[in-house]
Amino acid sequence: MSVFGLVPVRVEVVQEGSRKSLRLRKGDRIDDLLEKLGINRETVLVRLNNKVCVEEEILREGDKVEIIKAISGG
């Protein structure tokens, strides 16, 4: 438990072949995760536990978040 009494939520983030484990605040949504990663939600699609979803979903312990690039260059 952190000093502020917040229980962190751990999620697995998969992005362009790389995967990492991140700690978020309880109640954080996909929106918040993207913001923290510096990703504009207009440029990606997100799969939560293998299902495409909206960015308003609240993340829970153990969730797998796959970030797919929706815009292409060239």
Add this chain to the structure above:
Amino acid sequence: MQRCDRCSEDAVYLRRYSGQRMCSEHFLNYFEEKVVKTIKKEKMLQRGDKVGVGVSGGKDSLTTLHMLKNLQEDLDLEVHAIAVDEGVKGYRADTLGAAKNFCSREKIPLHVVSFKAGLGFTLDEVHKKRSPCAYCGVFRRKLLNETGIKLGLDKLATGHNLDDEVQAIMMNYISGDVERIARYGSGDGKGGFVKRIKPLAEMPEKEVALYALLWDLGASFAECPYAGGTLRSKVRDWINALEKDHPGIKFSILAGSRKMQPLLRNAASKELKKCEKCGAPSSGSVCKACLLLEEINLKGNETLI
């Protein structure tokens, strides 16, 4: 999970500019209806048209091809796919593979034309003098158009989406290209150009990506190695940053430009001439493609397909 506004299924998309949440089925319906509406509104297709689709193997061109294939029976269309291989190592092979797989699965005839065969060089070989993008679009358009004429096409469809359109509009503003702004998207089709259509011009890129993903079109998401750091990519990031805070701004930019066009057309009423070298329509006496070819020092009036 968030739910669809129209049924109780899980939502896959929130269309922020209207506030609607959609499940996969309702999203696909919405998308297809809107594309068909755009095609009708802009009178893009006529019954019995022979249509070619410029395909790269990316989500935009495969979605366009998929949509036209769906309309084929209703409109009695003959659909062909044309892929241009610019010769960019480590990029085109991947996207062309996706195009080939899709076309063979959907039984669509695919014509591949390459810079190498058509112009005598690959983009990798020629990009020394200018940025590769300065040649890429001009020559790609030239080869697509020439192939379209050889195939006797009535229409040439490309996968340009709303984001592409809005980026082009802003790029033209930035360079003050009044003539380009005035002519943009007016679908030429006269003397030497196959009429161009852009069925996805009103679909945001994110929606096209979602459509291609949900249909599992097998689109390649490979990026051209030359795409990074260009002015266009910065304009793209900037517009997306605006869209995030002001949903619907891409549509306003498109609508605004369309409103201004008739006014600009009068101001910039330069008639298109015929290129002295290749006969293609051109604003100068020699077209852009021939100017670039001259610069590269190659004969530009012959194209193999």
